[in-house]
Every structure is written in C-alpha cells, then in structure tokens.
Amino acid sequence: MFPDTKNGYTYEDCKATADWLLAQTDVRPKVGIVCGSGLGGLAEMLKDQVAFNYKDIPNFPQSTVHGHAGRLVFGTLKGRPCVCMQGRFHLYEGYSIQKITLPIRIFKLLGVETVMLTNAAGGLNQDFKVGDIMIIKDHLNMPGFAGNNPLSGPNDERFGVRFPCMSDAYDRELQQMAMDVGQELGYGDFLKEGVYCVLGGPSFETVAESRMLHKLGADAVGMSTAPEVIVARHCGMRVFALSLITNQVVMDYDSVEKANHEEVLQTGKERAEQLERLVSTMVTKIEHNNN
Ligand SMILES: O=P(O)(O)O[C@H]1O[C@H](CO)[C@@H](O)[C@H]1O
Ligand SMILES: Nc1nc2[nH]cnc2c(=O)[nH]1
Structure with missing residues (x-):
C-alpha cells in the first residue's frame, strides 16, 4: 500500500x-458514477459486482462522512459496464482539492x-421543493474564485x-x-434544471x-461536484450531474427551520429509487464507441 500523505498526484x-x-x-467501464450523500443505492443496482473498499485501493483517500459508504464498485447496469463511487470526498474533510478529485482522473x-x-x-430557487431533482446546467465554483481550483499546480x-x-x-x-427520460418515467412534476453553487462547508x-x-x-447549494466536474472536463470526459434538493435553504430570519445532515439523508432515502431509475435508464441510452 502506498502512503496517502501527498496533496497532488502525478499521472504515474x-x-x-x-x-x-x-x-x-x-x-472495462465506459460510465463512471459518483454517488452523493445518502444516494449510494445506485451502486447496489450494479450486476456482477467487483467492489473495493477505499482503504484497500492504493492512493485513495477514505470516506469520513455519514451517508458515504467508501466503496468503489465495478459492474454492469443493464449490460453496460460501469464503475461507481459509493461515497465521495469533500474539501471540509481536510483533503486537498487535488486529492478529492483524484478518483475522476482514475476514472479516465x-x-x-x-x-x-x-x-x-x-x-x-423559491420554486423548488424538497424532493425535486435538479439537472445541473452550470455551476458557481466559489472555492475556485478564492484560488482553490483542482487544476492549480x-x-x-x-x-x-x-x-x-x-x-x-x-x-x-x-x-x-434526462428531461426526456424523466418525462417518460412520469417525473415531470419534480424534475427541474438549474445552477449549482459549491461552497467549502462544512457549516x-x-x-x-x-x-x-x-x-x-x-438555484441550489452544496459542498461538492464542481471540482470533480472541472477535472472530468479537463481530461475530456462528458459530464452529467444531478442535485437532489434535500432541504430548503433558510432565507428568512423568522424561519424556525435549521439545515441538518439527518434531513439531507432522509430526503435521499425518500427519493433514491426515482433518482436511481433516472440515472440507470440514461446509462442504457448513452452511446459509446463500442456500443
Ligand atoms: O454533495 P454531497 O456529497 O451529496 O453531500 C452534501 O451533503 C452534505 C451536507 O449534508 C455535504 O457534504 C453536501 O455536499
Ligand atoms: N451547503 C449546503 N450543502 C448542502 N447539502 C445538502 N443540503 C445543503 C445545504 O443546504 N447547503
């Protein structure tokens, strides 16, 4: 096992x-999937699984957040070869931005x-409700504004x-x-699109x-995804991303609502099945060079 003490990782x-x-x-996966908080059930859909705990993979960081199992699962989704991260890494876990995005280069x-x-x-977005699924059309990369970009160096x-x-x-x-598949599956009422903003968290x-x-x-705020997207695009992979709206952000001083991770995981449980069906149906429709 290699020691996991470095910030950046070389091509080698x-x-x-x-x-x-x-x-x-x-x-030999053509599709790489990254599962968000409480959304790791997607990995369970893979058939003929070969799974690795992150702790056993050379150079891999470890998952430290509840709702991120920490397993890399290879398998097929309706016959299509896939690899799925059941748990991702976040800046607030204390890892460098290069380290949290390392798995994306490994996907490549x-x-x-x-x-x-x-x-x-x-x-x-005031039109969004808890349980909506937002197709991400763009992002605001706040850590990047402050110089913390995964491509720095x-x-x-x-x-x-x-x-x-x-x-x-x-x-x-x-x-x-995604819009077409969502309509076919009857998800029209809760399928939205919008801009995702990443912050460092964990507050x-x-x-x-x-x-x-x-x-x-x-339209939505979280603590992940945009750095992974930047690294994926840098090395020429196509990117699709979804946010599950797990809570309404508190915008009003009179509100008694308080954001909390338990609500995030609970909403994930309630909407997981639909989200999984949307992604897995898309996987069967995406054309790659040899299918
Ligand atoms: O972005 P994912 O990994 O889904 O997790 C989201 O949920 C956690 C907060 O509840 C934060 O880590 C936030 O980024
Ligand atoms: N920053 C942030 N991340 C989240 N992840 C899930 N819900 C939230 C939220 O309200 N804010």
Missing part, C-alpha cells in the same frame, strides 16, 4: 492505481468516457490543457436526455450568505 500515481484496479476486474485512466454525478443540495498535458473551457461543462445532449449557510447566492443566480 493515477496510472498505478488504475492499473491496480484493472488487474483485479474484467469490467480506467477508460471511462462519461461521468455522471449526483449530490444532495439545499434549494435556493503544474499541468500535465497527458490529462488536458492548461486553460480548459468550462462554458460547455455540462453536456447539453445529456441534459435533454451550512447563514441567511445573508443564502440571500447572496440566490441573487448571484444559484
């Missing part, structure tokens, strides 16, 4: 981890072409260019596919912060 480090994994499974080196991410998020051209474009970060065809927002984010154009 990522390749060593990818090769270690590829030597232990015949699954495993042969993944499309990354699908889910998260739990607080609703800022030396750029390795084997992954991608120094200055990657992000105006097309969220694949528009996949967004349309939830103050009223003033929430009002500011709403004014800036954010």
Whole structure:
C-alpha cells in the first residue's frame, strides 16, 4: 500500500492505481458514477459486482462522512459496464482539492468516457421543493474564485490543457436526455434544471450568505461536484450531474427551520429509487464507441 500523505498526484500515481484496479476486474467501464450523500443505492443496482473498499485501493483517500459508504464498485447496469463511487470526498474533510478529485482522473485512466454525478443540495430557487431533482446546467465554483481550483499546480498535458473551457461543462445532449427520460418515467412534476453553487462547508449557510447566492443566480447549494466536474472536463470526459434538493435553504430570519445532515439523508432515502431509475435508464441510452 502506498502512503496517502501527498496533496497532488502525478499521472504515474493515477496510472498505478488504475492499473491496480484493472488487474483485479474484467469490467472495462465506459460510465463512471459518483454517488452523493445518502444516494449510494445506485451502486447496489450494479450486476456482477467487483467492489473495493477505499482503504484497500492504493492512493485513495477514505470516506469520513455519514451517508458515504467508501466503496468503489465495478459492474454492469443493464449490460453496460460501469464503475461507481459509493461515497465521495469533500474539501471540509481536510483533503486537498487535488486529492478529492483524484478518483475522476482514475476514472479516465480506467477508460471511462462519461461521468455522471449526483449530490444532495439545499434549494435556493423559491420554486423548488424538497424532493425535486435538479439537472445541473452550470455551476458557481466559489472555492475556485478564492484560488482553490483542482487544476492549480503544474499541468500535465497527458490529462488536458492548461486553460480548459468550462462554458460547455455540462453536456447539453445529456441534459435533454434526462428531461426526456424523466418525462417518460412520469417525473415531470419534480424534475427541474438549474445552477449549482459549491461552497467549502462544512457549516451550512447563514441567511445573508443564502440571500447572496440566490441573487448571484444559484438555484441550489452544496459542498461538492464542481471540482470533480472541472477535472472530468479537463481530461475530456462528458459530464452529467444531478442535485437532489434535500432541504430548503433558510432565507428568512423568522424561519424556525435549521439545515441538518439527518434531513439531507432522509430526503435521499425518500427519493433514491426515482433518482436511481433516472440515472440507470440514461446509462442504457448513452452511446459509446463500442456500443
Ligand atoms: O454533495 P454531497 O456529497 O451529496 O453531500 C452534501 O451533503 C452534505 C451536507 O449534508 C455535504 O457534504 C453536501 O455536499
Ligand atoms: N451547503 C449546503 N450543502 C448542502 N447539502 C445538502 N443540503 C445543503 C445545504 O443546504 N447547503
């Protein structure tokens, strides 16, 4: 086992981890899935599973948050080879931003072409309700504004260019596919689209912060996803992402509501089945080079 003390990982480090994994499974995934808080049930849908605990994977960080099991699961979803992170990493766990996004580069080196991410998020858009599923069309990367971008540091051209474009970060065809699939499944009433804002966490927002984010154009707020999306786009993978609106963000000083992680996990449980069906149906419709 390699020591897990570094902030950044080289191409060779990522390749060593990818090769270690590829030597232990015949699954050659085209789709990589990242499960948000309380949304790890998606991984259970994979057939013919080969699963690894994060603690056993060279270079991998460990999950420390309740609702993130800490397993990398390979398998097939309706015959399509996939790899699924049952639990992700967050800045507030104390990891560097390069470390929390390392698995995305490993996805790339495993042969993944499309990354699908889910998260739990607080609703800022006043038309959103708890239990809505928001197709992410764009993000506000607040840690990035402050210089904390996962691509900071030396750029390795084997992954991608120094200055990657992000105006097309969220694949528009996949967004349309999600809308169409959602309509077919009868999810029209709770399927929305919007802008996701990432903050460092782990404290939830103050009223003033929430009002500011709403004014800036954010529809939902969370503590993940955008760094993973940046790294995925940098190395040329297609990206699709969903937020489950697990709570309404408190925007009013008179409100007695208090954001809490238990509510986040509870809403995840209540909507998990629909979210899983939406993602798994999409997986069967995404075209890759050899299917
Ligand atoms: O983004 P995911 O991993 O779904 O988790 C969300 O839920 C947690 C807060 O309840 C935070 O970690 C936030 O980012
Ligand atoms: N920052 C933040 N993250 C969340 N994750 C789930 N709900 C929330 C929220 O209200 N705020």
